[in-house]
Amino acid sequence: MKKINFKRFKLRQVSAAELNDRLLLINLYITQGLTLIIGLLWVIFQRRNPLTLFQWPEGFEFIYWAVGLSVLVLSADLLMGRFVPEEAMDDGGINDMLFRKRPIWHIVVISAIVAICEELLFRGAIQYAFGPYWTSILFAVIHVRYLRHWVPTGIVFAISYGLGFIYIQTGTLWAPIITHFIVDLVLGLIIRFRRD
Template sequence: MFKKQNELIKQLTDKQIIQNLYMTQLLLLAIAVGLSFLLFDRFHEFLILFNAPFQQALKWGVGLAIIVLIIDYLIFKGVPEKYVDDGGINEKIFSTRSILHIFILTAIIAFSEELLFRGILQTHFGLVTASIIFAILHFRYLSKWVLFTMVVTISFFIGIVYEITGNLVATMIAHFLIDFISALQIRMNTIKGGNSNEG
């Protein structure tokens, strides 16, 4: 089933993948907004999620991102490529994007996913429930257990930071930095690979 899913994704054009990505994030954002009306008694309670010291958000967000990126680097260097290959999906998404477009994409992803999983689901149903739902939505990685474990673990770490700080902005900063820097690395590797082939 997962192989068929990956094959279908591979057949999508660059434009179709980006459109699907934006539509997915828009859907997650719509779900988050809809659930916020159902689960929060007052709009003020929802706004409190963002009412935390920015210095604290920056410290926790940057700190967590650095730790995760170092662990990611060590895993990708120490594990055979077949265990961490996502089928070239992330390459399709990020390799030919401008830095500005990558910035916008990863910012939207961080905002919508953290708003839903941390701000709404974890706030009302707890860390474990939010992490399970997050894992279910990333089922395409199930055929690559190393990647799947990494994705779920990162989500759990971000959730722990939210549990400790109650600072939604901190989780958004961490998520954004992890995705943005990883995407830039993909872009840079593609450019280097292209230059090597030309040489």
């Protein structure tokens, strides 16, 4: 059996220019897989059943919360796109690289995977332990590509707090999952079809 030399592996930050499409997708799916595993384990260690978090609620009120927050977030993003300088919103080109040439079906898949994995960890597990404020701080820190500029970091924090709020109001994880999915999907499609 061949041994793996872990000393050869080095972690370092890379810029968008150093990434190719394949490496970006591998990184995305690995991080989302880890997010899902950590979220599931955290919920289990809290002595809760992860399957109950994904039970579909009886009424449809949670959908109004989800769509309402989605409209609010997308409207705010549209306004900021008009009035905030582009360099203040720069994420290093990652979103553009991720969505610009991606087929629509793949944007849908990416948006769904990210929404489910991140909401399970952040709203389903972390918020249960620490509440929406500290969860939102962690959520903003995890989106490290925005930390170079205070505007997108503040936006990510506010969106996360909104997701936590609708989770508390509706009592179902599906409300923040749907919101997260709609926002990522619409912004991904805007990037995909935007003209330079």
